[in-house]
Every structure is written in structure tokens, then in C-alpha cells.
Amino acid sequence: MTNELTIKITGEAGQGMQTVGAALCQMFKNTGFHIFANQDYMSRIRGGNNFFQLRISDKPLHTLRQKSDITVALDKASVALHKSSMADGGVLVLDRKKFTITEEDRTFFDIPFYDIATRIGGSEIFINSVACGVIAGMIGVELRSVEHVMEATFAGKSEEIIRKNKEAARAGYDFVRNNFKQDTFRIKAGAIKDTGTLVVNGNDAIALGAIRAGCKFYSAYPMSPSTTIMNVIAQYAQKFHIIVEQAEDEIAAINMIIGASFTGVRSMTATSGGGFALMAEGLSLAAMTETPIVVVVAQRPAPATGFPTRTAQADLEFVLHAGHGEFARAVYAPGTIEEAFYVTIKAFNIAEKYQIPVLIMTDQHIADSYRNIETFDLNKGKVQRHIISKEDSKNTKNYKRYQFTESGISSRAIPSWIEDVIYADSDEHTEEGHITEDADVGSKMVEKRFYKKFSGLSQEIEKPTAYNVERADIVLIGFGSTYGIMKEVSDAVTDKKIGFIHLSQVWPFPASEMIALLKDAKKVLTVENNAAGQLARLLRRETGLQVGGAVLKYDGRPFNLDYLIDRIKKEG
Amino acid sequence: MTNELTIKITGEAGQGMQTVGAALCQMFKNTGFHIFANQDYMSRIRGGNNFFQLRISDKPLHTLRQKSDITVALDKASVALHKSSMADGGVLVLDRKKFTITEEDRTFFDIPFYDIATRIGGSEIFINSVACGVIAGMIGVELRSVEHVMEATFAGKSEEIIRKNKEAARAGYDFVRNNFKQDTFRIKAGAIKDTGTLVVNGNDAIALGAIRAGCKFYSAYPMSPSTTIMNVIAQYAQKFHIIVEQAEDEIAAINMIIGASFTGVRSMTATSGGGFALMAEGLSLAAMTETPIVVVVAQRPAPATGFPTRTAQADLEFVLHAGHGEFARAVYAPGTIEEAFYVTIKAFNIAEKYQIPVLIMTDQHIADSYRNIETFDLNKGKVQRHIISKEDSKNTKNYKRYQFTESGISSRAIPSWIEDVIYADSDEHTEEGHITEDADVGSKMVEKRFYKKFSGLSQEIEKPTAYNVERADIVLIGFGSTYGIMKEVSDAVTDKKIGFIHLSQVWPFPASEMIALLKDAKKVLTVENNAAGQLARLLRRETGLQVGGAVLKYDGRPFNLDYLIDRIKKEG
Amino acid sequence: MDAKDFKSSDEIAWCPGCGNFGILNAVKKTLVKLGKPPKDILLVSGIGQAAKLPHYVKCNCFNGLHGRALPVAAAAKIANHTLTVLVTTGDGDCYGEGGNHLIHNIRRNTDITVIVHDNQIYGLTKGQASPTTDPGYVTKVQMEGVVLDPLHPLEMAIALGAGFVARGYSLDIEHLSWLISEGIKHKGFSLIDVLQPCVSFNKKNTYEWYTQRVYKVNDDSSYNPEDKMAAYEKAHEWGDKIPIGIIYRTEKETYEEKRGLSQRAPLVEEQIEDVDITSILSEFT
Amino acid sequence: MDAKDFKSSDEIAWCPGCGNFGILNAVKKTLVKLGKPPKDILLVSGIGQAAKLPHYVKCNCFNGLHGRALPVAAAAKIANHTLTVLVTTGDGDCYGEGGNHLIHNIRRNTDITVIVHDNQIYGLTKGQASPTTDPGYVTKVQMEGVVLDPLHPLEMAIALGAGFVARGYSLDIEHLSWLISEGIKHKGFSLIDVLQPCVSFNKKNTYEWYTQRVYKVNDDSSYNPEDKMAAYEKAHEWGDKIPIGIIYRTEKETYEEKRGLSQRAPLVEEQIEDVDITSILSEFT
Numbered sequence A, B: 001m002t003n004e005l006t007i008k009i010t011g012e013a014g015q016g017m018q019t020v021g022a023a024l025c026q027m028f029k030n031t032g033f034h035i036f037a038n039q040d041y042m043s044r045i046r047g048g049n050n051f052f053q054l055r056i057s058d059k060p061l062h063t064l065r066q067k068s069d070i071t072v073a074l075d076k077a078s079v080a081l082h083k084s085s086m087a088d089g090g091v092l093v094l095d096r097k098k099f100t101i102t103e104e105d106r107t108f109f110d111i112p113f114y115d116i117a118t119r120i121g122g123s124e125i126f127i128n129s130v131a132c133g134v135i136a137g138m139i140g141v142e143l144r145s146v147e148h149v150m151e152a153t154f155a156g157k158s159e160e161i162i163r164k165n166k167e168a169a170r171a172g173y174d175f176v177r178n179n180f181k182q183d184t185f186r187i188k189a190g191a192i193k194d195t196g197t198l199v200v201n202g203n204d205a206i207a208l209g210a211i212r213a214g215c216k217f218y219s220a221y222p223m224s225p226s227t228t229i230m231n232v233i234a235q236y237a238q239k240f241h242i243i244v245e246q247a248e249d250e251i252a253a254i255n256m257i258i259g260a261s262f263t264g265v266r267s268m269t270a271t272s273g274g275g276f277a278l279m280a281e282g283l284s285l286a287a288m289t290e291t292p293i294v295v296v297v298a299q300r301p302a303p304a305t306g307f308p309t310r311t312a313q314a315d316l317e318f319v320l321h322a323g324h325g326e327f328a329r330a331v332y333a334p335g336t337i338e339e340a341f342y343v344t345i346k347a348f349n350i351a352e353k354y355q356i357p358v359l360i361m362t363d364q365h366i367a368d369s370y371r372n373i374e375t376f377d378l379n380k381g382k383v384q385r386h387i388i389s390k391e392d393s394k395n396t397k398n399y400k401r402y403q404f405t406e407s408g409i410s411s412r413a414i415p416s417w418i419e420d421v422i423y424a425d426s427d428e429h430t431e432e433g434h435i436t437e438d439a440d441v442g443s444k445m446v447e448k449r450f451y452k453k454f455s456g457l458s459q460e461i462e463k464p465t466a467y468n469v470e471r472a473d474i475v476l477i478g479f480g481s482t483y484g485i486m487k488e489v490s491d492a493v494t495d496k497k498i499g500f501i502h503l504s505q506v507w508p509f510p511a512s513e514m515i516a517l518l519k520d521a522k523k524v525l526t527v528e529n530n531a532a533g534q535l536a537r538l539l540r541r542e543t544g545l546q547v548g549g550a551v552l553k554y555d556g557r558p559f560n561l562d563y564l565i566d567r568i569k570k571e572g
Numbered sequence C, D: 001m002d003a004k005d006f007k008s009s010d011e012i013a014w015c016p017g018c019g020n021f022g023i024l025n026a027v028k029k030t031l032v033k034l035g036k037p038p039k040d041i042l043l044v045s046g047i048g049q050a051a052k053l054p055h056y057v058k059c060n061c062f063n064g065l066h067g068r069a070l071p072v073a074a075a076a077k078i079a080n081h082t083l084t085v086l087v088t089t090g091d092g093d094c095y096g097e098g099g100n101h102l103i104h105n106i107r108r109n110t111d112i113t114v115i116v117h118d119n120q121i122y123g124l125t126k127g128q129a130s131p132t133t134d135p136g137y138v139t140k141v142q143m144e145g146v147v148l149d150p151l152h153p154l155e156m157a158i159a160l161g162a163g164f165v166a167r168g169y170s171l172d173i174e175h176l177s178w179l180i181s182e183g184i185k186h187k188g189f190s191l192i193d194v195l196q197p198c199v200s201f202n203k204k205n206t207y208e209w210y211t212q213r214v215y216k217v218n219d220d221s222s223y224n225p226e227d228k229m230a231a232y233e234k235a236h237e238w239g240d241k242i243p244i245g246i247i248y249r250t251e252k253e254t255y256e257e258k259r260g261l262s263q264r265a266p267l268v269e270e271q272i273e274d275v276d277i278t279s280i281l282s283e284f285t
């Protein structure tokens, strides 16, 4: 566990931790570090306490540490709040004069942020740039890298602003060089060449995946932590001819994407648990009318409003069973930024192929966490269309929207492309899409929508990722955002062999794979950000296998490496 | 299987099958028969084909037969539609002249309904009363019983109307006596004294239970098959000082009952799957704010609009997991009319005790089916209050709405009764009910709402009903409306011993009871009106037990005795 | 186009004598006149008796959820603005369950035409009060008579800035068909509330009741439907006299125009097989 | 009652300078004047910045779901009409997600007072357009500027028959407090839309912007808030001049009166321990 550091910037909401954080991510990635960063913020716009936590290393990173080596406090309250979460030998960087803190502490490293910022820039808004310089200086990044990132961060602003920020960063850098004599934090990047080209978070990846997948209609109602998916798509909407429409509520959002999809356009929405609850009826409508849609459920702690800006994985069972009636659905739960991208594209393809609602489950942790990655492989992320092409439409006569077939999938025509008309119906219907009261037709339609499509979907499940599972002392199982933590735990623990299995698709459930993977397992634990052990229950229901325990965390905060290692030790 | 008959009245929607049906139920019950009756109707107001099916016997009845002995066709279309579902030796009563049916059929029994009705009453609306007389005549009920039921049915109408209907019935009766020479249907009631005093259906029982339980605020949005609960409560609302308020939508309905309940008033809503989908967010709100509510989910086939007037049990998993986040709930699934009444009262008591949402799952079949029963035992159905009484309120100071306790239950004060104020909050909150961002408080609140309340609830589960289970060749398992069919199958099949277990509470799941009951079972089958075998999945998840199969029916129609016996035989 | 092009083979499930038949005839008549082939027309509905209408016309049909016709219709129009989009909905569907979508889709102003079969009752669920049921009317749920004030849909639509606000009567098919044509012609959101007798559950607002009261507002040449204040007064009128016709009309830019959709091919024509995102990926380095 | 009776110890999570502070002060001022103890007052809210207000006043509080304050408030009032019920809600909360409840609760006309903190933006979710955002305003989601017409809440409320329709300005605490008092005094549903600068996300409708424009409509003695047509015109006014004050007022019977609730003890006082249903059971024989 050498050659890595955790840096935390903390202060009130509105002090710009996110900007510093993003700049630091870029700087470290550019100078050859691997990074993992996440945000912890309150449900308010100003005040309170937020922080941005950044881990850097010469090896790929997938999760957080519990304690930070360098903590930069941007306000006085942060000092007391974060002192206890400092690593041994850690340093707390603060502006003693400004905070009127008189007591001494061996961990304190005093920097007159306020004075430097106002001297150079004439305003305390330059404190953030000073802080960037300070951190660069402490770690030993070259000055030009800091300057470079200042240029990138303020690109588009006036020359003067750029200059002042660069100067502020340099002043912070110089201050450290002159006053901070420790070498403790001077780590060298191991493999500078290979830290990838992108820095993205989970929501970015989903937005980019959707654009790549040909999503042309996006409608949603803002709700943390899903909102930035809408922002990113909106940012590129003009360029790619995408309509982003903020709906009056979540019910409108899901019904709008169904309406757009009915016309042949790939459509998506995103929300969190509470908004998703309002979409449950619409989900059932998509299934009944066999209209493909993609719905992202970015989880946060609930019930009700809960912790609006925090993380949880407590909606697994709700998402699996949401909507009245029985119908096939696919539910993905990407574990990495890369998976978030590819799975989003797959979600659109599968939704269109099976004419079903497809769900992507994430949570605040993966949505807001950044990692450096290789750029996406566009050969892997390809669109597969499953509609009657415009060409073929010309010859389509006597069209039956819900024709019975072996696969349960009826060919999907696009309104106005074919010469015939199309009936889509939320009532139980005939093959032609007209309301029926017939018992036999009804049960055949249930078989079509439920059994047959399910059986097709079961043929193309994303296989679970298994790592170090053979002859492991403990096998961890998780879904969604816990990939990273399980991976690092598995690598970090050496006195025992810890393997893990990660499911990036939870429905259809990869039952036979799980049975095969777990058949010789000594001890199995699920790792879940919920209180019920929902994945453990699902595993039991689908395979009969009962886990040896579940490591659960339901306080709204993600797992971190140290914490989980500790918990696993306690589990024995 | 002697001493029983199945009678069917069928015609277009709007022809009044329900009125005839209700009158016949009353008549047969009064003359010492046990009855079981159900309705089959289309989602339209006039036209199409509906029927009312009534089974009578000298033994208590719990379900339907597949074929009917006497079919009364009120319109021409019914003749063709129902001929195939006649029992051997059955008779189809029709008005050949009116229907211009010339062909002969040995099952036909021709009655000039139209002529009789118009001759006696001057209008074809008297056909229904003629039909009552006809059926009474065929079965050998005394004339005065028919006349009596006519009086009861038309009580409150003019003397002339009553007289004409009586005469119409007598004319039908006489016509049969003169023209129908068979004795086939002349069954005698066995134990005339003991057929109980009430004829109620499932929705009646729930409405009566709610009134008895002290429900004072009922808000709902109409949706089949739940609507008649609202009708019955509305009918007695003035008498019992109950406010029945039709909401603008289901979201309003659930939020309204939460608002009323917050003030201390027992409150309830009812809906079907689609409306329930819209309530999922509100359910989560009730849990978070710890506001007791009772929600009836009267199931019908879905997805989406589905078969609006038909039956299904396909929302079990949805109801168990509806709402974002994790919280304790209780879910009842009454199997009989009596249970529907008692369980409703218990639902209110439990909701108030644990300050949680409690769900009652029914379906169209039990909602609309009538049985004769003993009058309700009001000593069994008693209100237990769990609030700070007005008396005690006076001494309540420094009130904490969400005080941490061993049981997870905080004492519940009533606004304006106590001197202090009360904060209820949908955000994660402190014991005082204020918004918090604290991780520890958050997890303690999860433990309060989820673990602790669950553990209390687990102590007072309604035990499953087990019948003939020991050394049975086959054990059937069901929940909700399938009690009756399992009971009769168990009694009817003699070449094998068939036992059954019925769950009238599905959550918390009676896991240890089920394990104990099933430990020596040879073959276990669930009987479910759904396609997934949801109860079987739940059983496996909660106990690890895997059933030998599931007898599933998902065509919108209930099981009937003959059909289920057949299916079980096939299962071997 | 002639009538048989729009003939559906589906059996009609309405009660004999229902006011819906008049509306159905008016819709068909209008479509024949419109001259567009069925494949370029989309009828969207929710759930209720009214909402069954699309099954009885041969056109594209999306028969969605109770209360949710409007978001489906608006999005379909946005996604393919070459479709003529009509909504047929009930007073419960549109003003009750669907109220929020009505108010916001008036604001959204996509070019769709909404026909509300306003029978002042919940028909399909057997006779509960709807948002437009007259005060005092007794039902099985409103046992003491309706106590909520009725919603004034036309007045509300004017207040929300709707560009086309009209009322028809299902018995006057000619006039109704004219209203629907004008609604379709109107660029933007058109609301047509149609007085529709329900012979099974509304025993007050019968054919007779309406027929005695309705008068055609546009017959009076002094009535200017572009005068908003006059329109407010007309829209409020309800009692011995009930105005039918175009109550309010004003030109406004549509959603499709404002977002530049009208000027380009429908979204469904976009090539999506290989969307090139490399240029934007570079912004994430 | 004095100010300290309503003092909450909860820390305020609003941005410094936010218009919500003015509203909070006005609410407190009004409550002090009202003279009722906190235990007999209930503040109901949804979710958003506005909706946090009840935590900052010591009264009974039900802080519910986004968009769903009104059904909770109306039902609480119905269940216990002795409570004074106020709703504090945002423009997104009340006009967006909660729109359907607004229109139907105006019709329902329970005696509650609804204060909408109208900052013309979604504050808590960081600056998306709300139903009242001015056209053209650019946000991270509305990148080409808002294209939907703004909702006119006051005009809509008048159209729906609301009995008390007013607009306040968060900077004029005295005036706002008067409006809230009048709203509470008004028998029935009162809607008070409050211009509330959001210093973090609404860079257009600032203190300056509002201050330059607002004028008190009731200062003009010729303005008659009982004249509906005049009220419509006033309610529509938005631009260089923005009227604040009581825009429309009319007396109507409340829900509680119509249903006979006002005349009897609140529902919560009913004895429910042994409700005798034997008499009605006999109707099921």
C-alpha cells in the first residue's frame, strides 16, 4: 500500500470543491497517476460540509480509502469535522489566520490561503487555485502540470482570469516548496504512459453510452443523483440532434419516452428511487405495449426523500418487481465506468430487440465517482437495430403488431413507414392490438411477454465477473458499484485468499453461472449497500444457495477499502 | 358430489344479471342452501357477455364448478357462448321465440320470457323476475320463498312494482311446474338451520371490517375491482361519521390518507395494480414518516390496463417490494370472506401499533364472490389503539416523534392533543424529526424502521391454515383467494390424500411454520393465479424449500374445482 | 380518402345511444376531409369509454394508461412531426388523473388536437363524479351529492395560454367535425371539450338537457374569439345557456418550431448506426 | 404568543441572501399575530428549498414528498378542522410535480393557505427551469433557453375558482405578512405566490429585477379584487410592472362546511373502540 495517497478537499457547499477536484483529477492523470475520486455532499446549495476525495496511485484504482493523507480545509468547520479521518502521518492544510485557530497540532500545515489569493487575484475566489498549487507542490508534481490544468480549467475565460489563476497556483506551489520540508508525499507515478485518456464518472459514461447508442429522445425530471446524465446529454443535444425534454413529473417522463419510442426513436429517462416509484405504472405500460425504453435508476438512500445526495443499493428488489403484472425485463448493474458505457449501449439494443423496458441500476457512488480509463472501444459499443427497416417497410402489409411467434418477439414496424396502421394497446389485446376479453388470447399474450421473451433474454445475460474465486477462503458477491471495492479487497488481503463475483446484470439472473462458480466455495459473503441483503435473497431464490453472511452498510456512505477489510476480518 | 347444483344467468352487460344473482343468493340461503356465487363481466357497460354463476349445496361451499347444470340465457348470443360449458344432463333455459332460434337441442328448455314479462308487467324489465321464478320452480323451492325475495329486492319501490315482480316470478314458477317434468334439479337442503345469516362478498367484508376498525377517512380513486369497497363505505359514511373522499388520482389518495392519519385518524385506501403502482412512492412516505395506513390492493390481470374486470394474483412480488428504500410492512392475503373481515381489523391495529403501511391483497375473484356465512364475531374483531391517549397527552412534554426504542416503535402523539409540536419528515431525520445528514443517525433509523419493527411483526404473524397435511400425497400451497379451491379439492379428491396450506399473511413470511409443516411433505405444489409462481419463489427465498411444481393459471379467470382436480392429476 | 379507408373492424363496446357515437362519426368525417392516409395519422388515448375510440377508426393508435395520453401524444409528435396527432380522452382521463399533463402540455404547445369526451361522469367505472360533474349530483360515492366545484376546462385552458379552445356537442356532428378540422389546422395545442351524454350514468346532463341549452357562439358575428376577456366570460358560461364553438383562438409558435424540429426530418429518420462520439470524448480527457 | 414561541433550533440550510429568509420572517410574524399556540398550527410542505421552511418554525410539521404537500394538507384539515393549516411549497413542488393536486384542491376548497416560494427555478436540484421560469432563460438542461410558456399560477387559480389569490414579494415582509394573515382569515383555499429571489441559480429574476417592477395593487383604491375580469387582467400582468397584493378574492363555502365537518368535533375525537355495526350487518342478510 505504498505509492498511493488520498487527498481530501473540504469546505462548505458552494466553495467550489468540485472544481478543485476536477482540476486535480486532470492534473494527476496527466502526470501519470491513476486516480479514483468521489464526492460527498449535502442536500443544500451553500453552507454545511462537503468534500471531494481523491486517491492517486501508480496502480489502477477502484475504490476509496477510509483516511486521507492530505486534507485541505477550506473553512474552519472542516478542521474539526475531518481531523479524525486523517491517516497516520497525515497533514491537515488550513489557513490558521483566517480561521482564527490558535491551538497547535502536529498535523497542521498552515497556509495563508486567503492572503495569497487576495494578494494575487484580489479576491478569495482564487483560493481554489492556490490549493491546487499547494497539493501539486506537496506531492511533487511539476509546476507546468499545474499551470497546464489551470489553462484547461479556465479555457474560454478571459486571459486575465487564466493568468491570475495560474499565478495563484504558482504561489501555492512556491509556498509549499519553501515551507513544507517533508518528503512524505512525494510519490512517483509508476507507469506514466498507461493511465488512459479519459476521466469520467458513472453518469458521464451513461450519457456518452446513450448518445453512442443512438438515443434521440431523452425526457426526465431532475432528481439526484441522476440529474447530471440529463445535463451531459443536453450539452451535446444540438450536435447530435437529440431532444432533451424536461418533463412536468416522472410520470410524464416515462410516458413521453414511450410515446417517442412508439414512433421508432430510441428513448431514455433517468431518475432515482422516488421518481422511479412514480414510473412503475409506465414501466408496465412499456411492457404491455411492447415499446422499448431504457430507464436508469440511480439509487440513493430512502424511504421517501431519505438522504438525497448519498448512496445506497436498496432498490434492487423494487426494481426487479416494479410494475403490476408479469413481464420480461432486463436489469443491468454496471460495476465500473467502462461497464456503465457498454451496458448502456447494450441496454438500448436489448430493449429494442425484445421490445421491453430495460433498467440500468446505479447509485450515487458510481454516478459521481471519477476514474481514469482508456478511451471507449467503439467497436465494442455498437448499435444493433431491430425494426423493420424503411426499405422493408414498403412491403409490409396486413401488419399485426403483436403477432405470435416462437421467440415471443413480433416484428416492429414504424408508423408511417409501413402502408398499414399500427395498434398499440395497454389493455389485453389480440395480435392486431385490439382490446380482447378472450381467456386463451390472454394467456398466450402472457406467455409471449413473460416466458418467451425471458427465455430469449436468458441466452444473452452479461456473465458475472469472477476473480480469484477458485480455492478462495472467502468469496464476495456484489452487484453494481461494489465492483471496485471487491476488486481491491481481493488484491489487498494477502493472509487469506479472497475472491469475488460481480454481477453487472441482475436480471435475468445468471443462476447456472452462479451455481457453477460457487459450487466449491468455502465461505460466501455478499457485500451490499442495503439492510436486507437483497442480493443474498435473490441468490437464494434463484439458486437455492444460502450465503454465509452479508456485509451490509446502510448509512448512505459507500464502502471503503479499510472498512471492508475490517468487516470481513470480523466475519472471520 | 350430489346434492349440489350450478346455476348460471347470462346475457349482455346491463341486462341485470347481478340483480337476479343477488336475489337468488338470498332466496337459496333463506331456504337452507349453502351458496357460492361469482360474477364474470366485461369491461363495458352494455352489450358483450356477462354471467353470474351460483352454486348451491347442502354443504358449505368455497369455490366454483366448471360446468353449470342450469344455464339461463337472457340474450341470443349467450346460447352459443355457453352451450359448451354445460354439465352432463344440464339444461339451457332460453326464449326461443324471442331469440328466433329454430333448431332443436335436447338441452333446451324453452320459456317465453318476453311474452310473460310483457303480459304481466307490460315491460321486458320483468324478465329477471320471471327468471327467478323459473329457477325456483326447477329446483323446487317453495313459491313463498321467491315471493319473499322479490319483496326484499324491491323493498322501497312502489307497491305496484313489488306486486308485478312477484307476479312475474310466480308466472315463471308456474310455467316450470306445468312444462318442465324432470326432477333432476330438485335437490333438498341438508341442514337448513345452519347456513348462517349473511351473504357478503370480499369487498363487502373489507368495507365492513374497515368501519368496525374505526376507519374515519377513506380516500380512493375508482378502479376495478376495488371500487365497491368505496361504495359500501360511502353508503354508511354518514351514519358512522366517515369521510369518503374521491381523490383526483391515486397519488392524492395515498397522500390524503397519510395526511389524515397524521392527525390521528384511522385511514384507508383501495385500488388495483395500476393505481397501486402510482402509490408506491406514497407507501414509502408512510414508512418514512411512520404514519399508519391501510392499503387494499385488489388484483386484476396486468400489465398496464390488462383485463380490467378479471382476476389474477400476479402482484405479490410487486406488493412485497413496492416503494423505494427498506422498511417494515405487513401484507395480508385473506382467503375467505370471514378472513377478509377480521384481517382488515387486524390490519388497522397492526398499522397503528407499528406505525407502518399495511397491505391487504385481494383479487377480483374474492372481491366479487358471495358466500353465505355466520355473522361476524365482534368479539374477535376488536380495535386496539396505540396512540398517546388524550388523557396522557396532557403530560407529554419534550416530545420526540422518532425516539429510538428497543422495539423500534416510538410513542405516537396526536397533534394539538399534546402541548408540544410534532415534526414528521420524509427526509432522513433525527429523533426530533428534523432533517439530518448524519451517517450514524441514518443507520439507526434504518434499523428502527426495518429490523426492529420487522422483528416485532414477526411475533404476530397470522399462522397459515393447514388442512389434511399430515401424510398427504400432495400438499397444495396458496395465498389469498385460492383458499376455497384448495379446501374443496382436498375434500373432493379421494383416491389420494391432498392437503393444503393457505397463507393469509404473506409478509412477514411464516418461514418457520412453513418449514415445520412441509418437513415430511412428499410432493408440494403451489396453486397460483399468476405465471411466475411467485409464491413458490418467495417460499424458496425465505425457507430454501423448492416446491415440486406450481399449478399456474393466468388467463384472467379463477380456478374451479374440476379444472384444478384435472391439473393436479396431470402433475401426477 | 373516403369513409371506408378509416373503417375499423373492431366491435364497438359502447352502450346503445351513447354520445360517443356522435364523436366517433365527427372524427371520421374530419379525417376523410383531411385527406391524409391513415398511416400518417396517430390517435392516442388513455383509459375510459372515450379512450376506446381509436379502436373504432383505422389509424395508428396508441391506447395507453388512464390519464397519460398527453405525454405519449406530445412525445410522438416531437419525435415525428409529420404525423397528425389526435388525442381522444375522457373528462376523468384528461382533467382528473391526467390534469398535470394537461396544464403542462398546454404550455408545451406541441401541434396536437385533444378531444375530450366530457360526459361529466366516470363512465367505465360505473358512475362516480368526474371533475366536471355538476355540484349536488348524487352518485354511489358522492352520496350527499358532489361538493367540489366543477373544473372549468375552457377557462383554465385560456388562463394557461392555450391557442385553440373550443367546445362541441356530440349530437351536432357537422359542427363538431368543423371544430376538429379547425383544431387540426390550428398550429399548436388545441383543446376541444365535447358535451357527451352518457345514457347509463349521467341522468342529469342528458341529450335533452344539453340540446335545450347549447348555442353556437360563432354564429354571433360580434363574438371575437381572439378577445381573451370575452373568451373568459364565454368559457365561464354554464347553466341555462351553454356556448359551443371556438371560444378562444390565438396564434403562437409551436414547440416544434421553437426547437427547430419542423425544419428538419423527423428524428426517426436519423442514422443511428454509428454515431461518432470521438469529438466529445476528447472533452473528457 | 411571541416570536420565541415559534423559534426552531434547527440550523437553516439556505444560501445566505436567499429570498426564503424573507418568507420565513413573514410567516413567523403572521403566526405571532395570529395568536394561536404552535400545537394548533400545522405546516405542510413537499420537497425543495422552500419546503424546508417548516423545520425553521416551531409548529407541527409534515414535510412530505416532492409535489405532494396539498393532499396531505387538505386531508389533515378535513380530519381535524381545528388546526390552522399552512403549506409552504416551491414553484416546482406546487406547479410542476404537484400541478394536479393544485388544480383539484382549489376545487376542493378546504380552508388551507398555500404559500408558494416562487423563485422561478428549481433551487435544490441546482438550477433547472421550473414552470414559471421566464422564456429564453438558459440552464444546464434548457441549453437553448426555455421554450415552454410560463405557467400563470394566479390566472389559472382564478379560472379554477379559487377564492383568494394573491402575490407577495419576499423582500416586503410587512406586506407579505399581511397577505398571509388575510389568506389565513379567508375561509377556504388561499393561494399566495411569492416572488422569491434565488441568489444561486436565478441570475435573471434578482432582487433588483423584482424591486424595480413590483407595485402594490391594493394601494390603488379603484382596484376591486372581487371583480373577476379585472383580476384576470392583473393576474396576467408580467413584465415591466408586476402587481403584488390581493389579486382576487371571493367568498365561497368551504369543503368542511359543505360536508358538515365544521359543525362537529374533529374526526380524531370520535370514539372508535367499539363501533357498532350490527345494524348494517342486517342489511347483508
Ligand SMILES: Cc1ncc(C[n+]2csc(CCOP(=O)(O)OP(=O)(O)O)c2C)c(N)n1
Pocket (backbone or CB within 6 Å): B221, B222, B223, B224, B250, B274, B275, B278, B305, C047, C048, C049, C050, C051, C065, C066, C089, C090, C091, C092, C093, C094, C117, C119, C121, C122, C123, C124, C125, C130
Ligand atoms: C391508474 C388507473 N386508475 C384508475 C383506473 C380505472 N378507470 C378506468 S376508466 C376510469 C374513469 C373513466 O372516466 P372518464 O375518463 O371520464 O371516461 P368515460 O368512461 O367517462 O368516457 C377509471 C377511473 C385505471 N384504469 N387506471
Ligand SMILES: Cc1ncc(C[n+]2csc(CCOP(=O)(O)OP(=O)(O)O)c2C)c(N)n1
Pocket (backbone or CB within 6 Å): A221, A222, A223, A224, A250, A274, A275, A278, A305, D047, D048, D049, D050, D051, D065, D066, D089, D090, D091, D092, D093, D094, D117, D119, D121, D122, D123, D124, D125, D130
Ligand atoms: C419524486 C421526486 N422527483 C424529484 C425530486 C428531486 N427534487 C427535489 S426538490 C426539486 C425541485 C425543487 O424546485 P422547487 O420546488 O421550485 O423548490 P426550490 O428548491 O426552488 O425552492 C426536485 C426536482 C424529488 N425529491 N422527488
Ligand code: SF4
Pocket (backbone or CB within 6 Å): B045, B046, C013, C014, C015, C017, C018, C019, C020, C049, C119, C123, C124, C197, C198, C199, C200, C201
Ligand atoms: S357508460 Fe356512458 S359513456 Fe360509457 S358507453 Fe355507456 S353511455 Fe357511453
Ligand code: SF4
Pocket (backbone or CB within 6 Å): A045, A046, D013, D014, D015, D017, D018, D019, D020, D049, D119, D123, D124, D197, D198, D199, D200, D201
Ligand atoms: S439555491 Fe436559491 S432558493 Fe435555494 S437556498 Fe440557495 S438561493 Fe435560496
Ligand SMILES: [Mg+2]
Pocket (backbone or CB within 6 Å): C048, C090, C091, C092, C117, C118, C119, C120, C121, C122, C123, C130
Ligand atoms: Mg367521463
Ligand SMILES: [Mg+2]
Pocket (backbone or CB within 6 Å): D048, D090, D091, D092, D117, D118, D119, D120, D121, D122, D123, D130
Ligand atoms: Mg423553485
